[in-house]
Amino acid sequence: MESEWKFTAKDIAEKPDLFMSGHKACAGCAPATVLRLIMKATRGPTIVTTATGCMEVVSSLYPQTAWAVPWVHTAFENAAANASGIDAALKILKKKGRVKHEHVDVIALAGDGGTYDIGIQALSGAVERGHDFLFVLYDNEAYMNTGIQRSGGTPVGAATTTSPAGTVLPGKLEPKKPIADIMVAHEMPYVATASPYYWRDLITKVRKGLEVEGPAFLHVFAPCPRGWRSDPAKSIELSRLAVETCIFPLWEAVNGEYQLSPPSKVYALAPQKKKPVKEYLQMQGRFRHLFTPKFEKLLDEIQRITDLKWQKLLKKCGMA
């Protein structure tokens, strides 16, 4: 069901912004770019539901809204549960001839907190129930809306306000939860990872997720200058470096079959092109303590873990 719509920059630029200007996100917010691109990939009538979080707060500051599509927020832990309700209602109402649209796409949006931690229960339930919706995780790797507290998506060694870099502890100790692999383990039709720098790859994957009959999960990397203590101008560049260092490889899994996406396939075929993780980490204040004598050894550990996970992924993609 490869869609014939080829995504040139002009096609995308010409489409109207369904996530409108005037939202209150900080300057240089990559999640805002991600939402704009996702809303440009829609293919028809769409309903969006969002979990409590930055993108919800900045876009629905009563009485204003940045959403040009029907949109609802109810609570923090239930974006997928919201989508389930909407999906079920649409199906039954259509059956009774009370919904005229042939098909309405349902998108659930949540941050890393709302997906890895408090929202995973509702997400797992909705996927298990096979609802027809696309769940998009915009992952800025901490609870940014409440002030940069650590989440299950926060990477090892990152300082947040509840996993601060102290004199004894070097920021977060636990590794980032492999949420996308967990969703593949749900044996769901479509799972993919994406990054806003590779905008055509991102939009293609959103489209595939929408075209799938049943649940789809898209994990989008979304740097946050405020929480990562990075230069607002570098948010998109960071989303590129994350792929180039293989810290955040791009792949998709159709019915459980892993396949590397073009931007990451480059580093499978030519490993020498892979950049050291240091290049990515040094641009972010949340990792500054790793560049001090006391915690320096953690840098090599992060490189080791990254290489290990990259090899495991290659095996799953049959390229090891």
Next chain:
Amino acid sequence: MKSIVEQNTLALSGNEAVAYAAKQSDVDVVAAYPITPQTIIVERFSEYVANGEVETAFICTESEHSAMTACLTAALTGARTFTASASAGLALMHEMLFVTSGCRAPVVMAIANRALSAPLNIHGDQSDSMAQRDSGWIQLYVENAQEVYDTIIQAFRVAENHEVLLPAMVCLDGFILSHSLENVNVLPDDVVRKFVGIRQFPNVLTHEGKMAPLKLDPENPMTMGPVAFPNYYFEVKRQQEEAMKNALKIIPQVHDEYAKISGRSYGDGLLEPYSLEDAEVAIVCLGSTAGTVKTVVDELRDEGAKAGLLRIRTFRPLPVNGIRKALEDVKVVAVMDKCMSFGGYGGPVFHEIRHILYEAGKHPTVVNYVYGLGGRDTSPQQIRKIYKDMQKILREKRVKNPVQYLGLRE
């Protein structure tokens, strides 16, 4: 009342005062989840952990539902547990609040009061803790950062007392207190450590026919949190209500013991009357607004008006006799509720005050002002208006409209 120990003055926000008190109280387990406006409590505490200043297991759970669950089970395993939440987070804990009081687990929780959704609002009102007033938790409401520091420390002693053994909520107004920096005199670590002591456990008869300390311990196996059929559920609940009654005795005792050490007291620990002796008109309220009321009462007294205030510090258990006695000679009382009881007649504190005065021989005319919802600020002028309304009722001997909304665009 003079303090008998050396204390230094810190500039702390309400949240920081809570975290500081918890740090000194030798807490074993903190399981918490971030939610504005309490996040600074868990942030500051995580810094104590990261810098090795406390010996506490700090669990960043993935939801408040799990935060309360983790605190409950840790307490049943014998740990002193502490957590903090607010608004939607406290609401998400609702199910677990009843389980925690039902299991008689003495969890201490700070609540940075915040309005409940919808619409979403991050500012302070008391709809969140008022909604949990029947959950079996002790509820203490504080007026400022100094009092929240003192009350967190006292809460551990009250909750863990064997005649009580109930969880306790210490409520501070979101942002107005939680995020506002004030002078706080803190006790030395060793004095607090001695005051809260180490948790002791009452003995209970276990299924092995022996008396053993009430905690999950392989030494003395016991079953906790069972299902209770109709033949016994009612009895368990009545036993739990008895613990609440005991708390009416224990809270003042702990309060007075602490006052001797710190030199600070808040009425008798249950209620704080202010210029109430000969007052004709008086306001009854909880939390930080009481400070603004005291300021206005002083001005009205200078202008010759007999005005007073009764601040409720302990809302659960409700000090019924104390309230009756305090309001006996007052002519008109205005109860201030920072919470709406939808479909009811006035707010929850109004309900309580009116019905406990019902059979009291002499009792004042009681009216109600719902105010400050969603963090709307309450100014001295608005407090003055309430006293002016009461004086009008006193003169005209009639009440046109007992339930009013203060500061609302009608």
Next chain:
Amino acid sequence: MRLIIIIWEALFGELKAVENLFEVRWHGRGGQGAWTASELLARAAIYDGKHVQSFPEFGPERMGAPVTAFTRISTKPIRMHCSVYEPDAVAVLDATLLKTVPVTEGLNKKGVIVINSKESPADVRKMLKEDTGRVWVVPATEIAIKFLGTPMTSTAMLGALARVTGIVGLESIKKAVEERFKRSDIVDKNFAVIKETYEKVCSE
């Protein structure tokens, strides 16, 4: 009803609590340090043996969006728990706010307003919506960049406000800065900024 209040206030002066209370309102944008300035002033006043309150106007502040913060300093314990309605002094960390934010709202007639600007006090007065209080200006951004290398103007405006109001001494401010910033190099640079704006702030 309005009329009665106006007459009452004309006779007895506005409803200012009796104890000698000084209230400050700070205007800035998210990330510029308005709350930090408010807090530093409060911490300094504690060293002067005063009672204090410092709190921001609470909201989902985002970098760049307008924010306000408040400081109360008094010789007696402060029991009020509400917003500041009639500040004695206002500090504006970012002059671009004058276009959209009513910075002089409620400023009492004998009050002062200190604005971060290179313009002259007279030109700045023209930009104010209401013409109350005495206008002071100080090029805080330039001074902050000169010493700190960043346009963070919290300590710069603190120095100017301390000079204009005389509400707290430089010695106490130094102790507060040490307590808050801890690292000696940061403390020294910030205190140099404070001394500079303390001198450079000027009025009509």
Next chain:
Amino acid sequence: MKPKEKSWKEISIAAVCWKPSTETLTGDWKTYMPVRDLEKCTRCLLCVLFCPDGAIHWKPEKGDIEFDYNFCKGCGICANECPTKAIEMKLV
């Protein structure tokens, strides 16, 4: 000068938002603004796609792009990502 806010009787039910976000000109948050060098610009439109605020519009009828300073927050992503370095961030 602030528009009179609606009383509780006038607002719509269940807090349904009744204003678009475009009523807030977030443009005055910026301290830097993007300025484009027309010669260097190849109209590749990357800046249009990457702008978090949708503050750069593609005008097909003019075959060119346009900066909307009402909404630009001055983050500098466009300048950073521009392949020909045609955009420079200048103090407002």
